[in-house]
Amino acid sequence: MGVKATETRRSSGLSSSDWNIAYQLTLTQxxxxxxxxxxxxxxxxLHPLLLLALLYVFFSARxxxxxxxxxxxLMFGLVLYxxxxxxxxxxxxxxxxxxxxxxxxxxxxxxxxxxxxxANSLELFLSIAICIAIALATDISITPAIFWLxxxxxxxxxxxxxxxxxxxxxxxFAWDIDHIYNVFLRxxxxxxxxxYNISFIGDGLxxxxxxxxxxxxxxxxxxxxxxxxxxxxxxxLTAFLLINAGLVYIxxxxxxxFESRFAEMM
Amino acid sequence: xxxxxxxxxxxxxxxPASEVCVRVSLVGKYFPRAAAGGxxxxxxxxxxxxxxxxxxxxxxxxLDKISFDVDMGEMVGLVGHNGAGKTTLLKVIAGLYKPxxxxxxVRGRLGLLSGLGVGMVxxxxxxxxIYLYASICRISRTRVSELxxxxxxxxxxxxxxxxxxxxxxxxxxxxxxxxxxxxxxxEVLLIDEALSxxxxxxxxxxxLYFQSLREGPATALVxxxxxxxxxxxxxxxxxxxxxxxxxxxxxxxxxxxxxxNE
Numbered sequence: 444m445g446v447k448a449t450e451t452r453r454s455s456g457l458s459s460s461d462w463n464i465a466y467q468l469t470l471t472q473x474x475x476x477x478x479x480x481x482x483x484x485x486x487x488x489l490h491p492l493l494l495l496a497l498l499y500v501f502f503s504a505r506x507x508x509x510x511x512x513x514x515x516x517l518m519f520g521l522v523l524y525x526x527x528x529x530x531x532x533x534x535x536x537x538x539x540x541x542x543x544x545x546x547x548x549x550x551x552x553x554x555x556x557x558x559x560x561x562a563n564s565l566e567l568f569l570s571i572a573i574c575i576a577i578a579l580a581t582d583i584s585i586t587p588a589i590f591w592l593x594x595x596x597x598x599x600x601x602x603x604x605x606x607x608x609x610x611x612x613x614x615x616f617a618w619d620i621d622h623i624y625n626v627f628l629r630x631x632x633x634x635x636x637x638x639y640n641i642s643f644i645g646d647g648l649x650x651x652x653x654x655x656x657x658x659x660x661x662x663x664x665x666x667x668x669x670x671x672x673x674x675x676x677x678x679x680l681t682a683f684l685l686i687n688a689g690l691v692y693i694x695x696x697x698x699x700x701f702e703s704r705f706a707e708m709m
Numbered sequence: 710x711x712x713x714x715x716x717x718x719x720x721x722x723x724x725p726a727s728e729v730c731v732r733v734s735l736v737g738k739y740f741p742r743a744a745a746g747g748x749x750x751x752x753x754x755x756x757x758x759x760x761x762x763x764x765x766x767x768x769x770x771x772l773d774k775i776s777f778d779v780d781m782g783e784m785v786g787l788v789g790h791n792g793a794g795k796t797t798l799l800k801v802i803a804g805l806y807k808p809x810x811x812x813x814x815v816r817g818r819l820g821l822l823s824g825l826g827v828g829m830v831x832x833x834x835x836x837x838x839i840y841l842y843a844s845i846c847r848i849s850r851t852r853v854s855e856l857x858x859x860x861x862x863x864x865x866x867x868x869x870x871x872x873x874x875x876x877x878x879x880x881x882x883x884x885x886x887x888x889x890x891x892x893x894x895x896e897v898l899l900i901d902e903a904l905s906x907x908x909x910x911x912x913x914x915x916x917l918y919f920q921s922l923r924e925g926p927a928t929a930l931v932x933x934x935x936x937x938x939x940x941x942x943x944x945x946x947x948x949x950x951x952x953x954x955x956x957x958x959x960x961x962x963x964x965x966x967x968x969x970n971e
């Protein structure tokens with residue numbers, strides 16, 4: 444008999460009770476993070492701070508006379524890289540780390556990914572505020588270009604959202620993507636101009652790779668806003684936002700397509 | 710609970726005036742015997758060509774050609790031995806599992822209680838868990854705030870509101886989760902063995918709830934091994950055996966037959 448399997452049908456938007464779930468899940472993650480150690484929320488800043496100290500000790504002699512305000516330069520690179528790394532790693536594992544909710548509760552499962560991203564992104568806002576405060580304390584003068592900052596932060600959020608959705612979709616089917624992605628994150632650290640300037644790596648393949656890396660664009664643009672006081676090229680910014688918004692839309696469709704398989708794959 | 714009801718497909722043969730709330734039509738759910746996930750290498754290998762293992766083994770038929778309708782306001786007891794396919798059937802109806810064959814139609818807001826307290830976090834306080842679990846049960850924050858005292862009184866946990874959830878006994882946790890879950894506003898409620906725990910006072914409270922559920926407009930499918938429950942509350946019984954539908958009809962007819970064959 445020609446019987447077709449039925450896809451679960453639901454409207455593409457999220458209802459108010461969906462947002463309530465997202466809110467509660469985010470709140471839960473933040474509370475758990477706060478309780479997870481003696482230092483609570485501050486613990487999240489210790490890792491990038493240690494990395495900052497290490498990179499400064501090792502590279503300041505080489506780069507500080509070529510890169511102005513090298514500490515601030517490093518801080519922005521590390522803050523954005525750490526946010527990308529934490530969000531996407533945790534977003535990838537969101538369905539597994541809340542396995543019970545994935546297998547036994549009925550609600551749009553992208554909320555598990557979104558709540559992880561929101562909980563981790565609040566740290567980003569605080570970190571950027573700290574970076575700007577430190578920049579102000581030094582002799583950096585803030586210009587009106589700083590008003591572009593929310594849009595560049597939004598660009599970073601779009602980037603982490605589609606990468607997380609894509610990884611979260613793959614993870615239930617291929618569990619070792621976790622290990623592969625950890626290796627990728629190490630590579631990403633070096634192909635993103637965190638402790639060096641993109642102009643230092645010549646015009647060869649390395650530069651091509653670094654320029655194609657979307658995180659490089661976010662890091663460089665944010666530094667230009669705060670340290671150099673330069674606004675972004677409107678065309679570049681628009682293209683970046685449109686491409687990443689499109690990718691969020693596409694990865695969300697892919698995620699929803701596979702959603703009815705997640706419970707059984709867990 | 711699903712806030713966005715699954716809409717009846719335009720091509721189905723239910724008229725809008727139909728009383729049918731849940732239609733399960735020739736549903737099959739097969740699971741591969743080899744592990745579904747695995748390393749990326751094994752996934753690629755399976756995609757590129759069937760492995761010898763996959764060639765040798767038939768998939769496990771958790772559900773096979775199941776068809777039935779549930780009318781609005783009915784309470785259906787799902788009976789059968791462990792592994793009969795009761796949980797799989799509820800998860801297919803809930804949309805958590807995609808059926809291998811067949812179609813499922815649900816009319817109305819759907820809720821699943823698959824074990825009480827799903828998603829509750831041991832490291833958070835009782836208060837935090839009330840808000841968290843209520844959100845999963847699709848109860849708004851405003852409504853929870855209104856019901857907060859009632860939930861604590863019903864679960865007899867008024868003195869524990871700031872305590873970490875992990876300090877509660879298993880019975881207390883079940884009581885709290887049930888006290889929250891009963892306030893969900895699902896029109897089609899799927900319950901999977903959620904009520905097997907608890908002392909006699911808890912069971913009495915549960916019975917009162919099911920009494921009101923039976924008399925109300927909600928439709929419910931309850932998977933259970935408690936035959937007294939099916940006899941008392943379910944007007945229909947669905948009997949599953951090794952993934953096949955053995956009988957579906959009025960409890961007075963199906964349940965004695967099931968008990969004779971048990």
